[in-house]
Amino acid sequence: MSGMVDVVIVGAGPAGIAAALEASAQGLSVTLIDEQPAPGGQIWRGVEQAQGAGTLGQDYVAGADRARALRASGIDYRPATTLWHLDEAGVASVLSSGHSDQIEARRVILATGAMERPVPIPGWTLPGVMTAGAAQILLKTAAAVPQGPVVLAGQGPLLWLIAQQLVAAGAPPTLILETRRASPVATALGHLSGLWRGREWVAKGLTMMRAVQSAGVRVVTGASGLRAEGKDRLERVTWSGGAQHAATLLLHEGVIPNVQVSLALGLAHEWDTAQLCWRPRLDAFGATSETRIAIAGDGAGIGGWQAAEARGRLAALDAAHRLGRLDAAQCDALAAPWQAELGRALAIRPFLDALYRPAKEVLLPPDAETIVCRCEEVSARRVREAARLGATGPNQAKAYLRCGMGPCQGRLCGPTVAALIADERGVPVQTVGTYRPRAPYKPITVAELADG
Amino acid sequence: MSGWGAIVIGGGLHGLSAALQLGRRGAKVLLLEADRVGAHASGASAAGVRTLGRDPAEIPIAVAALEMWRGIAGLVGEDCGFVQSGQVKVAETEAELAQLGERVAKVRALGWEHEEVIDRAELRRVLPAVAPHCVGGMIVRTDGFAIAYRTVLAFRRAAEAAGVVVREHSPVRGLERSGGTWRVRLDGGVTEGAPIVVNAAGAWGPRVAMLAGERIPIGYSAFMMLLTSPLPPFVTPVVGATGRPLSFKQLASGHVMIGGGHKGTGDLETGTYRLDIDRAAYSARTALELFPALEGSEIVHAWCGIEGVGEDDLPIIGLGRSEGLVHAFGFSGHGFAIAPAVGEMVAQLALYGQSNLPVAPFNPFRFS
Numbered sequence: 001m002s003g004m005v006d007v008v009i010v011g012a013g014p015a016g017i018a019a020a021l022e023a024s025a026q027g028l029s030v031t032l033i034d035e036q037p038a039p040g041g042q043i044w045r046g047v048e049q050a051q052g053a054g055t056l057g058q059d060y061v062a063g064a065d066r067a068r069a070l071r072a073s074g075i076d077y078r079p080a081t082t083l084w085h086l087d088e089a090g091v092a093s094v095l096s097s098g099h100s101d102q103i104e105a106r107r108v109i110l111a112t113g114a115m116e117r118p119v120p121i122p123g124w125t126l127p128g129v130m131t132a133g134a135a136q137i138l139l140k141t142a143a144a145v146p147q148g149p150v151v152l153a154g155q156g157p158l159l160w161l162i163a164q165q166l167v168a169a170g171a172p173p174t175l176i177l178e179t180r181r182a183s184p185v186a187t188a189l190g191h192l193s194g195l196w197r198g199r200e201w202v203a204k205g206l207t208m209m210r211a212v213q214s215a216g217v218r219v220v221t222g223a224s225g226l227r228a229e230g231k232d233r234l235e236r237v238t239w240s241g242g243a244q245h246a247a248t249l250l251l252h253e254g255v256i257p258n259v260q261v262s263l264a265l266g267l268a269h270e271w272d273t274a275q276l277c278w279r280p281r282l283d284a285f286g287a288t289s290e291t292r293i294a295i296a297g298d299g300a301g302i303g304g305w306q307a308a309e310a311r312g313r314l315a316a317l318d319a320a321h322r323l324g325r326l327d328a329a330q331c332d333a334l335a336a337p338w339q340a341e342l343g344r345a346l347a348i349r350p351f352l353d354a355l356y357r358p359a360k361e362v363l364l365p366p367d368a369e370t371i372v373c374r375c376e377e378v379s380a381r382r383v384r385e386a387a388r389l390g391a392t393g394p395n396q397a398k399a400y401l402r403c404g405m406g407p408c409q410g411r412l413c414g415p416t417v418a419a420l421i422a423d424e425r426g427v428p429v430q431t432v433g434t435y436r437p438r439a440p441y442k443p444i445t446v447a448e449l450a451d452g
Numbered sequence: 453m454s455g456w457g458a459i460v461i462g463g464g465l466h467g468l469s470a471a472l473q474l475g476r477r478g479a480k481v482l483l484l485e486a487d488r489v490g491a492h493a494s495g496a497s498a499a500g501v502r503t504l505g506r507d508p509a510e511i512p513i514a515v516a517a518l519e520m521w522r523g524i525a526g527l528v529g530e531d532c533g534f535v536q537s538g539q540v541k542v543a544e545t546e547a548e549l550a551q552l553g554e555r556v557a558k559v560r561a562l563g564w565e566h567e568e569v570i571d572r573a574e575l576r577r578v579l580p581a582v583a584p585h586c587v588g589g590m591i592v593r594t595d596g597f598a599i600a601y602r603t604v605l606a607f608r609r610a611a612e613a614a615g616v617v618v619r620e621h622s623p624v625r626g627l628e629r630s631g632g633t634w635r636v637r638l639d640g641g642v643t644e645g646a647p648i649v650v651n652a653a654g655a656w657g658p659r660v661a662m663l664a665g666e667r668i669p670i671g672y673s674a675f676m677m678l679l680t681s682p683l684p685p686f687v688t689p690v691v692g693a694t695g696r697p698l699s700f701k702q703l704a705s706g707h708v709m710i711g712g713g714h715k716g717t718g719d720l721e722t723g724t725y726r727l728d729i730d731r732a733a734y735s736a737r738t739a740l741e742l743f744p745a746l747e748g749s750e751i752v753h754a755w756c757g758i759e760g761v762g763e764d765d766l767p768i769i770g771l772g773r774s775e776g777l778v779h780a781f782g783f784s785g786h787g788f789a790i791a792p793a794v795g796e797m798v799a800q801l802a803l804y805g806q807s808n809l810p811v812a813p814f815n816p817f818r819f820s
Contacts, residue, residue: 085729085754093729102729246631266724307800376705391490391603391622399495399601402705406753407681439727442749450736 005029005076007319008092008105010083010261013041014305015064016111017066018312026150026320028142031103033081033094034069035442039067041113041297042133043305046140059305084440092450095444100224100452107292107319110262112300117277117358118412119154120365120372120380122252124226128234132162132252134137141413145171145247146153151237153177153226154252156356162250164208167215171229175244176212177223177237179253179362182355198348224361253358257299259347260411264437265290271430274353275302276363277415279435280351285318285329286311294318303408307345313338363429364419372420373413374408383417387424393432394418407443410435456482456646458722459636461615461624461660463487464494464788466780467652468599469795470620470802474650476616477745479798482644483616485724486656490604494653494788496757498677498699498711500690503566504539504592505555507766509813510790511695516809518594518794527792528610533599535704538689539760540570541554542742544592548694552590554785558750566592581686581745589694596703597690600788607791623627627663629774634750648802650778653718653808654759657781661816666772668816670763670782674756675711676719676732678739682706687743698738708749711767713785718758725751725756759785762819769794769814771801777800779816 009016012034020032040047044063070077078096085093092103103160116131123129132152138144145166150173152163152244159176166173186267188195195202213219225240228249233306256277259269268289279301281306286294297308306431314335321331356384391397394404394417403417404410410417414435422429440449457478460471461613463485467479471483479806485491502519525531543549556567570578571588578591608618626637634649653660655672683706690701697712712729718724732754741748760782762768768782780798787794799809 018552085727087729089726100733111554138550213580266722351686390489395490396601396605399490400605402707403678405707405753407750409752438753438755439753440754442680442694443752446678446736446740446746446749446751449733450740452733 004104004106004321005031005263006105006226007107007109007316008033008103009109009111009445010092011041011111011113011297012036012039012079013068013111013113013297013308014043014066015113015308015312016109017070018309019109019111019296019316020077020312021069022316023319024075025071026325027359028317028320028323028325031076031078031105033078033083033092033219033342035080035082037079037080039070044333045137050140059192066407082328082442084260084442084444088292090292095442095448098448100444106323108244109312109315109319110295110299111291111297112258112261113300114298115258115411117253117256117362118416119251119253120311120370121251122367122370123229123234125371125374126228126232126234127232128247129228129249129251132159135248135250136165138163139165139169145169146250148248149174149243149244149246151175151177151246152239152248152250153179155180155222156254157251157352158255159252160208160212162252163212163217167212167217170216172217174218174246176219177226177239178215178219178221178222179226179359180356181222181359182357184355185440187355191354193349194347197344200353201348219423224359241403253362255298256304256410256415257301257375259299260409260437260441262288262299263434264439264441266436267293269434270303274350274439285313286315287318303346303349307342310338310342310345314342320394322388334380353377363415364423365408365416372416373401373403373406374407376401376402378413380420382446383420384424387421392420392425394435395433397421398435404435409437409441455484456480456600456644458650459484459634459644459646460650460652462652462654462656462781463489463618463623464492464652464654465490465604465643465791466783467650468604468611470650470652470780470798472511472607472611472618473506473612473795474800475611476552476800477803479648479803481616482646483611484622484624484638485620486791488620489608489618490601492723492761493675493757494604495601496577496675496684496755497600497788498701498709499598499603499788500539500701501534501598502539502786503595504590504594504595505692508562508767511559512809513790514636514639515564517565518723520792521596523790528606528773529604532603532606533649533704534596536594536596536661537701538578538593538723539692540573540689541692541694542582542586542795543577543588543694544586545695546587549588552588552694556642558676560644579687579690579691581743583744586742589675591689595690595712597781616675624660624663627660629664629776632646634663634776637740643768648776648778650780650802652798654717654781655758657760657779657798658664660663661772661779663726663772664772664777666774666777666816667820668768668779669819670768671761672718672758673722673761673785674716674758676714676716676727676756677752678735678751680705680708680710681688681752683708683749686706686745693738693742696738698735699744700739700743710735712738716756718756720758723725723758725758727754727756730768750814759783761785768816769797771805772816
C-alpha cells in the first residue's frame with residue numbers, strides 16, 4: 001500500500017491533466033495514474049513524440065503544452081498503470097509492470113473519458129474491420145496508415161477528422177459511407193444560438209469536410225444496411241444499393257461516456273436522451289452520488305477536450321474545497337471562468353447530437369445473426385431468446401449467456417444488449433438498466449493478483 | 453388481497469423451488485421478491501452440486517437432491533447445464549489425507565457410501581494438472597455442478613408453469629396473523645393474504661422472521677468468486693482443498709471459477725457488496741499453488757453473493773412458532789446443490805406439517 005494522498009486521478013487525458021495541475025496548484029497531494037505510456041489520453045495520444053502536427057491538426061498541438069506542464073509539475077504521475085478495482089472508500093487497486101498495488105486517497109477523480117459507440121453490423125468481427133478510433137491510434141502512435149483500400153463508414157465529427165488525417169497522411173480513404181439521416185440545414189435552424197456560440201467549431205468542421213472532399217474522396221450519403229463481407233478477412237463492404245472492394249473498414253458512430261467504473265461502483269446514472277447513452281449523475285463540479293468520487297471529462301458526458309479541461313479544473317477546485325484548502329467563496333471565484341468555458345464548449349453539442357443521432361439499425365442490429373458480444377460470440381438472436389426466457393435486463397442476460405463476461409467487461413456489447421432486450425420486451429431502453437460491471441475493470445492475471 | 457394458498461418470500465433458488473413444489477401440489481402461490489429473481493446468492497453461486505464432505509445432518513438431503521439433479525430436465529424443463537463431473541477434495545499433506553480417511557470411515561459408519569479416499573496415483577489420474585505436492589484426496593464421482601443463473605431462470609419458468617405468480621421488486625414490510633390468515637403488507641398500501649407463508653429470504657431471512665415476531669439470530673456473508681478467461685480444458689471435477697478454503701472448477705466454456713468461502717463485505721440495506729482485495733489475492737494464491745497452470749491466465753470477473761450464514765454452518769429449515777409459517781434460509785454458502793430437495797421438504801412442512809427427510813438439525817430456534 002502506498003501512502004495516503006489527497007487525490008488520486010484516473011486518466012491522463014485533457015480532464016485528468018487539468019485536474020492534476022489544478023489540484024496540485026491548490027496544494028493538494030496528487031497521484032495521477034494512466035494506462036498509456038505517455039500523457040495525452042485519446043485525443044492527444046503520443047503527443048510528446050508527434051512529428052506530424054500538420055497531419056493531426058491544431059487541437060493536437062494544444063496537447064503538447066499540457067503534457068509539458070504535467071511533466072514540469074512534479075506531480076506523482078504513473079504511466080502504464082491500470083486501475084483494476086476501486087473501493088468507494090477511496091482505495092484504488094492498480095496494476096503496473098505486473099505488480100498489483102493499492103493507493104489510498106481522500107478523494108478520487110475519474111477522468112476515464114469516452115469510448116466509441118459500438119457499431120454491430122454483420123461481419124464487424126472480421127479482421128480488417130475496426131473502429132475509426134483504432135485507426136487513429138495507429139496514426140498517432142506509429143504514424144501508420146491502415147491497409148487500403150480503406151472505407152470509412154458512419155457519421156460524426158471524428159469520422160471527418162480521421163478522413164482528413166488520412167488525406168493529410170497521403171492515404172486518403174477510397175470511400176466514405178455517411179450514415180447521417182438528419183438534414184444539416186433543418187437541424188441548424190433548430191439550434192441557431194448554439195451554432196452561433198459554437199461558430200468556431202462549426203468553421204473547423206466545415207474546413208475538415210472541404211479538405212476531404214477536395215482530395216477527391218467519394219462520399220455516399222444516407223448509407224444504410226451496412227455489411228462487412230469476406231471469407232477469413234474483410235474483402236468488401238456492401239450497403240443498400242452498393243458494394244466496394246475494401247481491405248479496411250473503419251466504423252464510427254460517435255462516442256459515448258466510458259461509464260464502466262462508475263457503473264461498477266453503483267453510482268447513480270441517468271439516460272441522456274440527446275446522446276442516447278448513460279452518463280453519471282453529477283453536480284456542477286462533477287461530484288457523483290458518492291461524494292468522495294468525482295468524474296471529469298467525456299466520462300461525465302460527451303463535450304470534447306475544452307469541456308473536459310474545464311470539468312477537470314472544476315473537479316479539482318471542488319476537491320480543494322472539500323479538503324479545506326479553499327473556502328466556498330474562493331472556490332466559486334476560481335470556478336467561474338471554468339464554468340463559463342464549459343458552457344461555451346458545450347453550446348454546440350445539442351446541434352451535433354441532433355445532426356449525428358445514430359440510426360435505429362446501429363442501436364438495434366436488424367440481422368439476427370449479427371454478433372453482439374465479441375468476447376463470447378453471442379448473437380443478437382441469442383440475446384433476444386434470453387429475453388424471451390426471462391432475462392429482464394443486461395445483467396440477467398450476462399448470467400445466462402455470459403455476454404459481457406469477457407475481457408472487455410461488457411463495454412462493447414452493453415448498449416446493444418440493453419437495446420435488444422428492451423425491444424424484445426417492448427419497453428424503453430433506459431428501463432432495462434445496464435450491466436453492473438465487475439472488477440477487475442481490466443484483466444489481471446491470477447499470478448499478478450496472487451502477488452498483490 | 454386475494455385467495456392465495458401460499459405466499460413465498462424470496463425469489464432465490466430456494467424460494468422458487470419451494471414455490472414450484474407448492475404449486476405442483478395444487479396450491480395457488482404468490483412469490484414476492486424484494487429485488488429481482490436470483491439477484492443475490494443464487495445468481496452469484498458457484499453452483500456446485502456436491503454430496504462430498506457434507507455435514508452428516510445434510511447428507512440425506514444432498515443425496516436426495518443429487519438424484520433430483522440427475523433428472524433435472526424432467527423437473528424444470530431443461531438441464532440447467534448440470535454435469536456429473538465429480539467433486540474432489542485434495543489433500544496436500546499426509547496428515548490431511550489421514551483426516552480425509554477418518555472422515556470417510558465416519559460417514560460409512562453412518563451408512564453412506566458415496567465418498568471414497570483416493571491415493572496419489574488416482575488423484576493424478578482424475579486431476580492431471582494438480583500440483584505435484586498433493587498426496588491424495590477424497591472423491592464423489594457422481595457429484596458435479598450446474599450453471600447458477602440458468603438454473604434460477606429454469607426454476608422460475610417451471611414455477612410459473614405450475615401457476616406460481618412471481619412478483620419482483622416487492623419487498624415485504626409487515627407480517628400479521630389473524631383468523632388463520634397471514635396478512636403480508638407490501639409497499640403502496642398493498643396487502644396480500646394466505647394461510648401459509650414461506651420465509652426463503654436468504655440473508656434477509658432473519659428480518660422477515662422478525663416481522664412475524666420470531667427471533668432467528670443468524671449472520672450473513674458476501675462470498676467472493678473469481679472467474680478467469682477461457683483456458684484449454686485442464687480440469688474436469690470440481691476441486692476443493694482440505695487445509696484451506698478453495699473451490700475450483702472449469703466450465704464447459706473453458707472459464708475457471710475460483711471460490712471457496714472467501715468473504716467480501718455485504719450491506720443488507722442496499723444489497724451491495726465490496727470485494728476484499730487481500731482475500732481475493734489469497735484465493736488466487738491458493739488456486740495457483742494447487743494448479744500452477746493458471747499462472748498466466750487472466751481474471752475477468754470478481755463478485756460476491758450475499759448469503760445468510762448460521763453459527764454452525766447449517767441452514768434454517770423448519771416450522772415457525774406461529775402457525776402456517778415455514779422458514780428456509782441461511783444455507784451458509786452451500787445451499788445451491790440441495791435446493792431441489794429442500795423445495796420438497798418446505799412444501800411438505802407447509803402442507804402436512806412434516807417432511808420425508810430429517811429436518812430436526814435445522815431447527816430455526818436452535819440458537820435461541
